[in-house]
Amino acid sequence: MLTILIDGIAYGMLLFVMASGLAVTLGLMNFVNLAHGAFAMLGGYVTALAMNRLGLPFLATLPLAFLASAALGAIAERTLYVWLYRRSHLDQVLFSIALVFMSMAAADWLVGSQQQLITLPAWLQGRLEIAGVAIGRYRLFLILVCAALVVALQLILARTRFGARLRAAVDNQRVARGLGINVSAIFAATFAVGSGLAGLGGALGIELLGLDPSFPLKILVYVMIVVTIGGTSSLTGPFIAALIIGVADVAGKYYLPELGAFLIYLMMIVLLVLRPQGLIASGR
Amino acid sequence: MKRRVFLGTAMASAAAFSLSARGVMAAAKPFEIGLILPMTGPFASTGRQIEAAVRLYIAQNGDEVAGRKIEIVLRDDASVADATKRHAQELIVREKVEALAGFGLTPLALATAPLSAQAKIPQIVMAAATSSITEASPFIIRTSYTTPQVTAKIAEWASGDGVRKAVTLVSDYGPGIDAEKTFIKTFGEAGGQVVESLRVPLANPDFAPFLQKVADQKPDAIFVFVPSGVGAPFMKQFVERGLNTSGIKLLADGGVTDDDILDSMGDPALVAITGFHYSAGHDSALNKEFVKAFGAANNGSRPNFMAVGGYDGMHALYTGLEATKGDSTGQALIEAIKGKAWESPRGPISIDPNTRDIVQNVYMRRVERIEGKLWNVEFQTFDAVKDPGKAG
Numbered sequence: 001m002l003t004i005l006i007d008g009i010a011y012g013m014l015l016f017v018m019a020s021g022l023a024v025t026l027g028l029m030n031f032v033n034l035a036h037g038a039f040a041m042l043g044g045y046v047t048a049l050a051m052n053r054l055g056l057p058f059l060a061t062l063p064l065a066f067l068a069s070a071a072l073g074a075i076a077e078r079t080l081y082v083w084l085y086r087r088s089h090l091d092q093v094l095f096s097i098a099l100v101f102m103s104m105a106a107a108d109w110l111v112g113s114q115q116q117l118i119t120l121p122a123w124l125q126g127r128l129e130i131a132g133v134a135i136g137r138y139r140l141f142l143i144l145v146c147a148a149l150v151v152a153l154q155l156i157l158a159r160t161r162f163g164a165r166l167r168a169a170v171d172n173q174r175v176a177r178g179l180g181i182n183v184s185a186i187f188a189a190t191f192a193v194g195s196g197l198a199g200l201g202g203a204l205g206i207e208l209l210g211l212d213p214s215f216p217l218k219i220l221v222y223v224m225i226v227v228t229i230g231g232t233s234s235l236t237g238p239f240i241a242a243l244i245i246g247v248a249d250v251a252g253k254y255y256l257p258e259l260g261a262f263l264i265y266l267m268m269i270v271l272l273v274l275r276p277q278g279l280i281a282s283g284r
Numbered sequence: 285m286k287r288r289v290f291l292g293t294a295m296a297s298a299a300a301f302s303l304s305a306r307g308v309m310a311a312a313k314p315f316e317i318g319l320i321l322p323m324t325g326p327f328a329s330t331g332r333q334i335e336a337a338v339r340l341y342i343a344q345n346g347d348e349v350a351g352r353k354i355e356i357v358l359r360d361d362a363s364v365a366d367a368t369k370r371h372a373q374e375l376i377v378r379e380k381v382e383a384l385a386g387f388g389l390t391p392l393a394l395a396t397a398p399l400s401a402q403a404k405i406p407q408i409v410m411a412a413a414t415s416s417i418t419e420a421s422p423f424i425i426r427t428s429y430t431t432p433q434v435t436a437k438i439a440e441w442a443s444g445d446g447v448r449k450a451v452t453l454v455s456d457y458g459p460g461i462d463a464e465k466t467f468i469k470t471f472g473e474a475g476g477q478v479v480e481s482l483r484v485p486l487a488n489p490d491f492a493p494f495l496q497k498v499a500d501q502k503p504d505a506i507f508v509f510v511p512s513g514v515g516a517p518f519m520k521q522f523v524e525r526g527l528n529t530s531g532i533k534l535l536a537d538g539g540v541t542d543d544d545i546l547d548s549m550g551d552p553a554l555v556a557i558t559g560f561h562y563s564a565g566h567d568s569a570l571n572k573e574f575v576k577a578f579g580a581a582n583n584g585s586r587p588n589f590m591a592v593g594g595y596d597g598m599h600a601l602y603t604g605l606e607a608t609k610g611d612s613t614g615q616a617l618i619e620a621i622k623g624k625a626w627e628s629p630r631g632p633i634s635i636d637p638n639t640r641d642i643v644q645n646v647y648m649r650r651v652e653r654i655e656g657k658l659w660n661v662e663f664q665t666f667d668a669v670k671d672p673g674k675a676g
Contacts, residue, residue: 007492052548113328115513119550127526136524208490210517214326254493257482 002133004254005247010139012246013146014208016239018201018219019226020153021194027232029170029187031081032089035096036198036223037216038103039069043199044211045107048116058121065203066196073195077188100216107213116211138207145204149197153235166190225264229271231278240279244271314353315605315612318375320396321386322363326513329544330388331360334410334594336582338385341598344577349602350610357381363388365395372396376403382612383408385597388590390414390458397421404614406621408600410593414462415673418641423614425621425640427600427633428593429561430671431459431509431537435466437646437666438507438535438559443474447504447533450476453494454509456483463509463537466672471507479503484510491521498532499525505533508540515540516549523552533557538660541651543588547658553651558660561644562589562630565659574629587629596628596642600635632668639674 022036043065050061080099084092120138127136157163169176169183177183202215209219222245230241245264252263259266271279319338321331338356347354357379359371368387375381376399384400385408387393393412397420400407409417409426415433418424442450452467454460460483468478480501482494498506506527510518515536522534538560541553564575564586574595578587587595600621605612607620618640625634633644646669647662654661 001496004493004496007496011490011492108324108328113324113326114545115516117516117545117548117550125524127524134526138524207517207520210514212326212513250490250493252493254497257494257497 001251001254003135004251006133006135006143007139008247008250009243010136010142010246011208011250012243013143014201014205015222015226015246016242017146017149017204018198019223019230019238019242020149020235021197022223023227023230023232023235023238024190024194026227027234029085029190031085032092033081033096034093034220035099035103035216036195037218037220038100039073039195039198040202040205040219041103041107041211041213041215042072042202043069043196044202044206044215045111045116046199047203048118048206048211049111051118052116058118058124062200062203066200069199069202070192070196073198074188074192076195077191081191082184100220103216104213107215111213113213116206118206120207142204142208149200150235150239157235162186162189222264225268229268229279231275231280233278234280237278237280241271314355315349315383316355316357316379316381317601318357318359318372318379318381318384319386320359320361320368320371320375320384320392322388322392323358323360325362325364327363327388330411330590331386333544333588333590334386334388336578337587337591337594338598340574340578340581341595341602343581345598345602349605350608352605352610352612354602361388361392363392365391368392369395369399372399376405381405382614383601383617385601386410386594387412390417393417393424394420397424400424400614406601406604406614406617408597410597411590413459415671418639419674422640423618425597425600425618425635426642427596427635429589429642429644430673431462432466432673433644433669433671434537434559434561434646435463435507435509436470436672437669438537438648439467439470439476440474440666441559441648441664442505442507442533442535443471443476445533447535448476449503450478450505450507450535451480451482451498451501451503452478452507452509453482453484453498455486455511455514457486460509463507467507470672486511491518492525495521495525495527499527499530502530503532505535508534508536510536510540512539512542512545515542516545516553519549519552519556523555528552528555535559538563538589538649541649541660543586543660544590546651546660547586549658553658554653555651557648557650559646559648560589560660561646562592563647563649563660563662564588565649565654565661566630566647567662568629568631570627571629592628592630596630596633599626599628600624631665634668636670639671641671641674643668643670645669 018040025031025033046065046068047061050056124138127134165181169186226238226242230238248267249264323331361368383406387409388411390412393409400423401421407424411428413431415430418426452464454464534555536558538558541556541558543564604617604621608616623637631645636643646666648664649660649662652661
């Protein structure tokens with residue numbers, strides 16, 4: 001059932017884009033930001049409103065969704081989150097979950113509670129037959145975009161000066177500061193990029209997941225599962241985890257509808273029993 | 285001296301004024317209706333539609349019936365049953381309302397039922413659609429519809445249209461399961477066969493695996509029941525998978541092509557054949573006037589099935605109060621409303637005197653693009669359908 005597999009991969013890729021930002025903040029910066037989904041929702045609304053009210057084409061709204069979420073992420077990091085880095089995880093959880101509820105109420109008040117619907121360009125609708133396998137065009141598009149993002153992220157982290165500084169700042173903040181690395185600026189930039197990725201994920205996800213003010217809570221569970229199973233020491237772990245979850249969720253609902261939504265929780269338990277540190281854990 | 289005269293006249297006129305005011309009040313204590321709706325949260329559009337329709341009805345028909353002034357006290361329960369019950373209690377005890385109305389969802393209506401029974405005041409259910417609701421209190425009157433009422437007719441139509449093999453796909457919650465059971469029963473009795481019954485978790489809107497299953501089963505038709513906001517993503521994925529050209533009919537409850545958001549759904553909505561009790565495109569003079577007035581009062585938006593439930597709920601109270609000549613005791617009002625029949629924007633309707641539930645036409649519709657906008661266009665009518673859950 002290749003169609004099921006591809007549906008699952010597309011779904012998993014989407015989960016990864018939304019979760020990657022959280023993997024960065026949680027894993028690299030050791031900060032629990034449950035409000036991650038709120039940034040994803042913002043990206044979704046930017047795309048939906050830009051398409052429906054301003055008439056912009058779908059592709060043009062994607063960078064907007066990224067930039068808007070990244071900008072808000074940067075502002076929130078400088079004004080709100082910066083005070084919480086040194087606080088306990090419980091404080092961080094309480095603070096960020098409150099942000100989630102505030103963002104939901106704000107979305108409801110500003111835009112209304114109804115589902116936001118978008119119309120994709122014609123070349124993204126319908127499906128293709130490749131070697132006898134029917135693939136939704138939009139799902140193929142998702143896989144390509146997300147795969148490109150994964151490669152780009154990995155290259156930035158592993159090959160660029162910024163990536164090297166970020167890794168240094170994460171491994172040992174004091175030494176990094178001593179070497180003249182501006183740790184707080186690097187963290188702010190990273191947080192902004194993470195929020196931007198969430199926003200992009202939200203924009204790409206409207207077509208598959210729908211968009212309404214309850215969006216942050218709806219995806220929170222999935223995103224948390226991806227990060228928990230994947231481990232937080234690299235991006236490879238969450239990436240593999242997202243693919244496993246995506247495929248398992250879709251295949252589970254197809255082959256075992258009775259288990260349906262429960263299957264991914266079962267998988268999470270099994271994987272965490274086998275590898276409590278996550279799929280790919282560092283020796284730290 | 286001058287001053288004393290001035291004070292004297294002022295006092296006298298004040299006294300006269302208060303006397304006359306009291307006189308008017310004694311002649312007509314206002315008839316207060318406690319309207320409890322979800323105005324915030326995921327079902328806020330239900331609340332907004334009903335409130336708008338209730339206000340429209342009052343604007344069109346005046347706020348005085350049989351010498352009683354009609355007043356609405358609106359409360360927001362955010363579709364939480366505990367809040368509905370608390371609001372109902374406060375409205376009865378403190379505000380002394382003489383009727384309750386609204387109720388967006390089944391649990392909200394049921395939570396209030398014991399209160400309306402105890403306080404002996406009418407409870408007008410304008411939205412909630414589970415069959416059993418009217419049995420929960422002898423003071424409940426329903427002006428919306430019931431899920432089995434509509435679903436049974438869709439199943440009947442399908443088998444008449446040559447559908448032999450069907451798959452059902454419903455959201456995994458009360459109304460969805462109601463719809464699934466009704467469809468399987470009615471369709472089975474008509475000689476059809478439901479080969480697969482899929483239940484989709486409410487929280488997960490990616491329909492990919494379920495639709496793939498449908499594609500592999502190759503039924504003649506698929507029957508769908510999902511909450512109205514989810515209908516659009518569902519139809520998009522149905523088209524994305526190419527099911528619209530595979531000869532599988534998409535049958536659904538009209539909530540899927542909700543008039544409120546139909547036009548923003550785009551072309552994928554054109555595949556749906558739905559059965560329902562109301563379409564904003566219903567072809568009658570009364571409905572045209574209703575849709576026009578509703579749009580004029582609400583920024584051009586369209587009334588949907590929720591709005592018409594609210595509109596007719598008000599009509600029930602108005603005619604009831606007229607018939608009792610202003611006597612607002614619950615028993616008298618309920619007796620007066622029972623068996624009433626009138627022309628609604630949805631067509632002819634009546635309140636079944638035995639069950640206090642609505643009897644109405646169920647229409648089969650398809651989505652069509654008319655002058656650039658999408659509408660549910662009715663093409664077949666089942667006359668005066670009773671709720672099959674209680675008809676037997």
